[in-house]
Amino acid sequence: MKKSLICVACPLGCPIEIEMENGEVISVTGNTCKRGDAYARTEITNPMRSLTTSVKVEGGVHPVVPVKSSAPIPKGKMFECMGVINQTSVKAPVKIGDVVIENILGLGVDIVATNCDSGK
Numbered sequence: 001m002k003k004s005l006i007c008v009a010c011p012l013g014c015p016i017e018i019e020m021e022n023g024e025v026i027s028v029t030g031n032t033c034k035r036g037d038a039y040a041r042t043e044i045t046n047p048m049r050s051l052t053t054s055v056k057v058e059g060g061v062h063p064v065v066p067v068k069s070s071a072p073i074p075k076g077k078m079f080e081c082m083g084v085i086n087q088t089s090v091k092a093p094v095k096i097g098d099v100v101i102e103n104i105l106g107l108g109v110d111i112v113a114t115n116c117d118s119g120k
């Protein structure tokens, strides 16, 4: 079975073909560099995504503060992570880089604030 994807590891966007057999990657072609090979293998076997969203703030100037994952997380865990994030709130003041949720779902990734809220 062959699968096609566009590498998004850099702006060049190389078209990549991946040959699979019994769930194993047999070959990766079309990539211009090793990053493309690594991207294709990860994307086909365990796709990862950065998560950006917002978390409720108690006593803040704004009702929510933007957050992101400190590293990409498995795409299949996105909804579960959002469930945890939606149940979370932080107390103002919040600073950029504050860890809002440590080691979410045990994935070794933190959810960190990407903006600040000094509070009312």
Ligand code: SF4
Binding pocket: 007, 008, 009, 010, 011, 012, 013, 014, 030, 031, 032, 033, 034, 035, 036, 037, 039
């Ligand atoms: S294969 Fe390499 S050069 Fe091509 S898009 Fe991916 S990272 Fe860029």
